[in-house]
Amino acid sequence: MFGGRDSTGRDSPEPIKGKRFRRRFKTKAEAVRFESLVRQRLVQDAEWNPKPKDKRRLTELVDKWFDLHGHTLSDGVRRKEILLVLAKALRDPVGRELTGNQVNELRRAQMAKGVAGKTLNNRLGYLKAVFNELYQLGEIEYRNPLERVRPVKLQERALSFLSLEDINVLLTALDARDSSPHPPMIARVCLATGARWGEVEGLDPALVRNGTVTFANTKSKRTRTVPISAELEEALKAHLAHHGRFTHCMETFRRVLRATEIKVPQGQASHILRHTFASHFIMNGGNILTLQKILGHTSLAMTMRYAHLSPDHLLDALQFNPLASTCSGSNLSAGVTAKS
Known part of the structure; x- marks a missing residue:
């Protein structure tokens, strides 16, 4: 290291502690x-002048995430509220000191109180997204402390859908309700296009044209155009011209659905019309790739949930299973009878 100077300005014989650098120069000016x-x-x-450790707490990181990215999300405000409640339940730790065990312990306690596994997985995903986004933006210098925490493994549930008789019952019940004119028309558009209820609620009247309806406020942020019948187009235009744009009325739809004798699994009421469209589309011989485009799924795996409803789905199982090739129907029946 370079030598120091004393108070008189002369070279000090005592060297400064630290790394030493040696090099020869022809002149003092170069040195x-x-x-x-x-x-x-x-x-x-940074090695010689390290930054202080990041001591921001989880609530501060959530606020920063919202300011930098969360405000751009369609559900950003709702997600921020969930994250702040979650941070409070975790006792608002310093972000870099948060551990997977803390999150797992909270998850176990919430599960014991009856919180659904899907809800817990959503909360974990929101929390991971905060650290991932802040790290990506260079706002934090440490990696996601929850990257090794795995979501709860959920039992896949069969998607419910309405029969033709159920559809008639539901539409009749909606038409009979006088509180709002919008739910019956929204339901018909959902059943005809497979759109989400919220997508139809936000429908721009100018995008109903030429035998199609275009949804611009979609979950994937991509516009989606679906053909509709001339009768529905005329009725939809007349409705919007007379009653104005659709309003938020999902809760009205839920109440009417609950008042009927139609049984829908918990958590599927909001998407029952979308599931109904997709299910009948496949049962009537529709193509799975076409359905993917109509529904706006970015992944075919999402659409494949309806594949089992296809008339020819996995029919090879009947033809090529070992009993079909080695046993006759009478032998199989006899074997079942004898065993029982």
Whole structure:
């Protein structure tokens, strides 16, 4: 290291502690310039001038995430509220000190109180997204402390859908309700296009044209155009011209659905019309790839949930199973009878 100077300005025999640099120069001016350059680099070097540890708490990180990214999401405000409640339940730890065990312990306690596994997985995903996004933006210098925490494994549930008789019952019940004119028309558009209820609620009247309806406020942020019948187009235009744009009325739909004798699994009421469209589309011989485009699924795996409803789905199982090739129907029946 370079030598120091005493109070009189003379060279001090006592060297400054630290890393030593040796190099020969022809002139003193070159040596002085080199000394200045090295000192400047050492000040800028993170190894010699480390940043203080990030002590921001989880609530502060959530606020920063919302300011930098969350406000751009369609559900950003709702997600921020969930994250702040979650941070409070975790006792608002310093972000970099949060551990997977803390989250798992909270998850176990919430599960014991009856919180659904899907809800817990959503909360974990929201929390991971905060750290991932802040790290991606360079706002934090440490990796996601929850990257190894796995979601709860859920039992896949069969999607419910309405029969033709159920559809008639539901539409009749909606038409009979006088509180709002919108739910019956929204339901018909959902059944005809497979759109989400919220997508139809936000429908722009100008996008109902030429035998199609275009949804611009979609979950995937991509516009989607679906053909509709001339009768529905005329009725939809007349409705919007007379009653104005659709309003938020999902709760009205839920109440009417609950008042009927139609049984829908918990959590599927909001999407029952979308499931009904997709299910009948496949049962009537529709193509799975076409259905993917109509529903706006970015992944075919999502659409494949309806594949089992296809008339020819996995029929090879009947033809090529071992009993079909080695046993006759009478032998199989006899074997079942004898065993029972």
